[in-house]
Amino acid sequence: MSATFLGMPGSFPNNAEKAVQNSQLRYNLRKATHTIRGRRASVVGELPDWQELRAAGKAIKDETLRHLDRYLLQLEEAVTDAGGHVHWARDAAEANRIVTDLVKATGETEVVKVKSMATQEIGLNEALAEHGIAAYETDLAELIVQLGDDFPSHILVPAIHRNRAEIREIFLDRMGDAPEGLTDEPAALTEAARLHLRERFLRSKVAISGANFMVAETGTLVVLESEGNGRMCLSLPETLISVVGIEKLVPSWRDLEVFLQLLPRSSTGERMNPYTSTWTGSAEGQEFHLVLLDNGRTGVLADEVGRQALRCIRCSACLNVCPVYERAGGHAYGSVYPGPIGAILTPQLRGMGSDLDASLPYASSLCGACFEACPVAIDIPEVLVHLRAEAPHGAAERAGMRLAGWVFGDRARLAGVQRLASRLRKLVPKRLPGPLSAWTDTRDLPDIPEEPFRDWWEREERHGRP
Amino acid sequence: MRVALFLTCVNDTLFPGTGKAVVSLLRRLGCEVDFPAAQTCCGQMHLNTGYPQEGVRLARHFTEVFAGYEAVVVPSGSCAAMIREQYPKLVKPGSKGAAAVGRVVPRVHELTEFLLDVLKVEDVGAYFPHRVTYHPTCHSLRGLHLGDRPVRLLGRVRGLELVQLPGAEECCGFGGTFAMKNAAVSAAMGADKARNVLGTGAEVLCAADNSCLMHIGGTLARQKTGVRVMHIAEILAATEAGG
Numbered sequence: 226m227s228a229t230f231l232g233m234p235g236s237f238p239n240n241a242e243k244a245v246q247n248s249q250l251r252y253n254l255r256k257a258t259h260t261i262r263g264r265r266a267s268v269v270g271e272l273p274d275w276q277e278l279r280a281a282g283k284a285i286k287d288e289t290l291r292h293l294d295r296y297l298l299q300l301e302e303a304v305t306d307a308g309g310h311v312h313w314a315r316d317a318a319e320a321n322r323i324v325t326d327l328v329k330a331t332g333e334t335e336v337v338k339v340k341s342m343a344t345q346e347i348g349l350n351e352a353l354a355e356h357g358i359a360a361y362e363t364d365l366a367e368l369i370v371q372l373g374d375d376f377p378s379h380i381l382v383p384a385i386h387r388n389r390a391e392i393r394e395i396f397l398d399r400m401g402d403a404p405e406g407l408t409d410e411p412a413a414l415t416e417a418a419r420l421h422l423r424e425r426f427l428r429s430k431v432a433i434s435g436a437n438f439m440v441a442e443t444g445t446l447v448v449l450e451s452e453g454n455g456r457m458c459l460s461l462p463e464t465l466i467s468v469v470g471i472e473k474l475v476p477s478w479r480d481l482e483v484f485l486q487l488l489p490r491s492s493t494g495e496r497m498n499p500y501t502s503t504w505t506g507s508a509e510g511q512e513f514h515l516v517l518l519d520n521g522r523t524g525v526l527a528d529e530v531g532r533q534a535l536r537c538i539r540c541s542a543c544l545n546v547c548p549v550y551e552r553a554g555g556h557a558y559g560s561v562y563p564g565p566i567g568a569i570l571t572p573q574l575r576g577m578g579s580d581l582d583a584s585l586p587y588a589s590s591l592c593g594a595c596f597e598a599c600p601v602a603i604d605i606p607e608v609l610v611h612l613r614a615e616a617p618h619g620a621a622e623r624a625g626m627r628l629a630g631w632v633f634g635d636r637a638r639l640a641g642v643q644r645l646a647s648r649l650r651k652l653v654p655k656r657l658p659g660p661l662s663a664w665t666d667t668r669d670l671p672d673i674p675e676e677p678f679r680d681w682w683e684r685e686e687r688h689g690r691p
Numbered sequence: 692m693r694v695a696l697f698l699t700c701v702n703d704t705l706f707p708g709t710g711k712a713v714v715s716l717l718r719r720l721g722c723e724v725d726f727p728a729a730q731t732c733c734g735q736m737h738l739n740t741g742y743p744q745e746g747v748r749l750a751r752h753f754t755e756v757f758a759g760y761e762a763v764v765v766p767s768g769s770c771a772a773m774i775r776e777q778y779p780k781l782v783k784p785g786s787k788g789a790a791a792v793g794r795v796v797p798r799v800h801e802l803t804e805f806l807l808d809v810l811k812v813e814d815v816g817a818y819f820p821h822r823v824t825y826h827p828t829c830h831s832l833r834g835l836h837l838g839d840r841p842v843r844l845l846g847r848v849r850g851l852e853l854v855q856l857p858g859a860e861e862c863c864g865f866g867g868t869f870a871m872k873n874a875a876v877s878a879a880m881g882a883d884k885a886r887n888v889l890g891t892g893a894e895v896l897c898a899a900d901n902s903c904l905m906h907i908g909g910t911l912a913r914q915k916t917g918v919r920v921m922h923i924a925e926i927l928a929a930t931e932a933g934g
């Protein structure tokens with residue numbers, strides 16, 4: 226996975242420490258996540274068979290992943306039969322090269338884009354820019370992020386960290402055709418973006434998209450969006466290039482029935498998705514290229530516990546219920562995939578070589594809210610714990626944990642430590658030194674008791690009570 | 692009925708009062724209580740922090756120590772969830788370890804489960820004339836699915852005024868080593884939880900986990916709020932006669 230979209234470069238705890246002090250960010254995040262959370266809860270609650278749907282979504286994805294090789298070949302054949310061209314990309318560099326060459330072959334220097342996580346993952350916009358090709362995001366929030374030279378901080382609401390006053394400033398500053406006297410009324414802001422984008426749609430000859438689903442049986446790609454910009458991008462330009470992760474497959478058209486219920490309810494809290502576009506191969510007057518992206522996914526597939534992360538349909542429900550995401554914000558995760566899903570996906574795709582990536586599996590209190598909300602039942606806490614066992618541990622921590630393990634290994638050793646603590650109880654300072662200050666900076670310590678329970682019990686027993 | 696108390700390392704070391712409360716409560720309800728002295732820790736800290744080797748060793752120790760008991764009571768939702776939900780995943784199906792885990796796991800009960808599901812008492816004869824709010828800790832809520840058991844028990848305590856905690860189901864931010872490794876986020880979560888507790892006007896915050904209470908209580912104490920935290924066992928053990 227490419228190193229672009231780092232967001233913040235430090236380790237998660239360092240990034241988060243800065244974020245929790247940003248009152249505007251805290252307010253925006255709290256308001257937005259709680260609003261979507263509530264909407265999701267009510268539309269999920271009204272379906273009596275939600276748990277069955279969830280189980281079906283999980284089962285379909287698991288079946289697909291188990292036979293991914295077969296389904297991918299089936300998809301390739303179906304897309305090719307329908308006049309499309311299929312390209313295979315092992316990693317980000319290969320995918321970027323393929324797309325760049327395809328755009329260059331058209332002679333165009335501008336492309337429009339529909340919001341796509343996969344192209345952000347590989348840093349496609351930056352790669353295209355290096356070859357003099359400008360990629361324009363057309364999703365409103367992505368447009369805001371792009372104009373502001375910023376990073377997305379939420380899967381579904383990439384500009385969740387911005388408020389409308391900031392958006393107005395970005396538009397006035399960076400959008401050449403922003404009307405004079407633009408207010409920060411949502412309707413005025415959207416109208417300005419609409420006019421700006423409309424002109425782009427009509428001019429652009431090449432579009433780049435991702436896809437939410439690919440149907441192996443028919444070779445159909447499916448994009449769900451809410452603004453209609455996707456429909457424009459997918460249908461107007463002469464060349465359409467879609468970059469899609471290999472795990473986005475479902476076997477048959479019928480399987481979509483399950484996901485088209487699970488996804489909108491989990492992500493936007495809607496019963497039905499506003500704009501659902503499907504296309505198969507090349508349409509009349511349009512050439513279609515599909516770039517199938519691996520970029521670490523087969524490695525994830527090989528991990529028996531970690532592979533469930535590939536079931537993800539990027540609904541962002543886990544972000545919206547996550548108490549850590551709500552306070553740290555998306556940038557702290559240093560990847561295009563923030564929140565709980567990012568904490569399990571990024572270290573698997575990128576490895577845990579950097580401080581940031583090694584700290585991601587620990588960016589959770591293991592409260593389990595994500596697992597409960599996930600429409601494809603990814604046991605995120607289980608994967609986090611699994612990754613923690615593989616993460617590099619500092620020498621001091623390792624020594625401390627080994628010592629603790631030794632103490633707990635035997636009752637006499639544990640009792641010895643307990644009695645020592647009780648004897649020294651009056652000497653424990655209110656503020657602990659070194660790394661232990663992490664506790665006492667914000668919390669008082671409990672009083673250490675005069676004796677541990679086991680000593681009291683021993684006396685009780687000796688006096689013949691039980 | 693004879694029951695073994697697995698008090699947990701945190702309670703044994705820091706909160707002996709909870710242990711004494713469980714003993715007195717269970718005896719009052721006619722149980723014979725044993726505290727197997729060989730017990731130490733369920734291994735949760737090691738398992739959840741990425742040290743499965745040590746964790747598995749402690750899990751094996753637990754399984755051995757409690758092998759012979761017909762019922763094991765645990766006054767911690769988190770440790771009970773670790774044993775019940777995670778232990779079975781640590782062993783190879785069909786192995787000797789799996790058989791041992793398979794024997795002990797169904798006999799492990801969190802305290803409120805034991806009271807309601809095994810002893811089948813809802814009114815434990817407690818008296819606690821205070822305004823109390825209850826925080827359902829994550830592992831008791833989403834791991835063990837304790838549901839309304841604690842609230843049902845509290846509802847029958849004489850004199851007790853139970854007030855609903857806003858945002859009750861949100862994590863308090865303890866999370867074991869998370870509280871140290873991500874201290875800033877943990878403190879931010881703790882501060883929000885403390886604010887909600889204060890909003891209820893309760894004198895006492897209670898929960899089924901002393902580790903979470905240590906974090907919320909530590910936050911409340913630092914802010915000089917005067918709100919006390921208590922393990923639910925200590926409330927259920929309290930009687931009009933005192934004790």
Ligand code: SF4
Nearest residue numbers: 537538540541543599
């Ligand atoms: S992990 Fe689950 S909840 Fe999170 S984005 Fe993916 S599908 Fe949605």
